[in-house]
Amino acid sequence: MKLDGKNILITGGTGSFGKAYASYILEHFDINRLIIFSRDEQKHYEQKRAFAHWSDRVHFVIGDIRDREKIMGVCRGIDIVIHSAAMKHMPMAEENPMEAVKTNILGSQNLIDACIANEVKKVVALSTDKAALPINVYGGTKLILERLFMSANSLSEAKTIFSVVRYANVFGSKGSVIPLFMKLKDTGELPITHPEMTRFSITMEEGIDLIQFALNKSLGGEVIVPIAPSYKVGDVAEAVCASCKKQVIGPRVAEKMHEILISEFEAKQTIKSDGFFIIMPEIGIKREEYVKHYQAEAFELEEYSSGKNSDFLTIEEIKKQLPR
Template identity: 75%
Template sequence: MTLEGKNVLITGGTGSFGKAYARHILENYNLNKLVLFSRDEQKHYVQKREFSVWGDKVQLVIGDIRDRDKVFEVCRGMDVVIHSAAMKHMPMAEEHPMEAIKTNVLGSQNLIDACVFHKVKKVVALSTDKAALPINVYGGTKLLLERLFITANAQHGENTSFAVVRYANVFGSKGSVIPLFMKLKDSGELPITHPEMSRFSITMDEGIALIQFAIERSLGGEIIVPIAPSYKVGDVAEAVCPSCEKKIIGPRVAEKMHEVLVSEFEAKQTIKAGHYYLILPELGTKDTDAYIKHYNNARRVALNEYSSGTNADWLSIEDIRRMIAQL
């Protein structure tokens, strides 16, 4: 599906991703209308001024994904919906698990119901590597989001196509370790969970390309996973401040040593298309051959698990330093 002439809704539209993706599609597609939906009125105020150059084509709507009536209202007339609204601060989710459930799970179901009711053609949800073998509340709620979307596609995919993209860490994004280290480097000491702790890494541009791939190519029901390099936390600290003392503080509550983008349980139903792995649904009417045919460059892969700790592709200290300079 192309975005040309379409009505597009982004939930969480004033967040880091929502804002970057909105700007990208406004600059590259002739949309009919773009609606940015979020509950942060201060971000709405700032973003409305920044996006004023596009005039009435952009509408900023204050509302909460938990508010079922508001979600039904904002989905009316949409052709494409990108679902990025989430409670994603891991420690806060651990302290307030029900709040994470209300936003990430119940809010997602509100959106699914609204998209089915209004016959939205394409819906893409943002998930996270923490949904694969989750050990924390945030990952658990995102796993449930994935299952809700896969089930929705199995039940309603003939009219509304649902797909999921499973994100890796966006390099230098708000809340990541890089801004923290940059802020603390003048103190002469950087707190490190563990120097060998690893994470997958994608850039914001690669994240945007991932969403575009899902909109343009997804058949429905699949989880699309980027094939990405890993980095070690110790290498990030060294890249930011070689002269700083590295103080090992240990992992946070419910934090993994290494992240997983495709678990061993999902590997058997995973194919590869270009720069992406596609985890195929076990629910629905389409089999593996149908997805391979749809993605004409797809193939089956011998994959046991796709983990940041056993990845074949790594960012060096110099790679990390160069990427930080480009932020």
């Protein structure tokens, strides 16, 4: 989809992804207007200064997706919405589950209603591998978000196309273990959950490509999944500081040893196209239409697990991706 001349809204636009995606579209497209929407006033202040040379096209709006009236107004005149606002910190969600529900579920429904009411053309929501067979509050709320978007697509009478991208860990982002290891390496000791724990990994650039693929190709109701390499937590620690002592502290509460991007159940509803997996909804558009639209490739998939992946980053490959 050409973004030139479009009015775009990014919820959670002051987060790591929101900031990176905003920079990307401002550098590559002649958009009409970009609204950065989030509730963090300090991040707004910092990002507004960093984006000063784009001030004629970028508008910063402080607000919360929990505020139905606010988000309804912000969506007026918008063509495209990228929904990245979320309560993301897993331990905090475990301790405050209703807060995660209010933001990740009720806030997302507020956004869906606003997009339908304002006839937004396309909406892409960011989800997580923790939504596949969730065992924690964060993953559970993101699974409901995915279902809300699937349902919204079947109810929007084709005026608004809703789709979801399910992310792996973005390498080096605030949510990954890498910033912690980089901060602690000078102490000579790194705390690791388990050396054999695995995670999927994508770069920020690959995350942006995932959004662009969804904007260009999404038919509506699908969950788009990247084909990504895995890494072992022990290998990341070794890449950051080979000489450091590795202290095994065990997994956090409700944390998996291996993440799943596509469950065994979802694999039956999954097709492959252009280097991505597409999980088709069981309601709404027929399977045959997705297969034809995506020109799907034949493949076999039982479950897409970081522990059973055929592609693992080596220690040397991890070193090359570490921040300098």
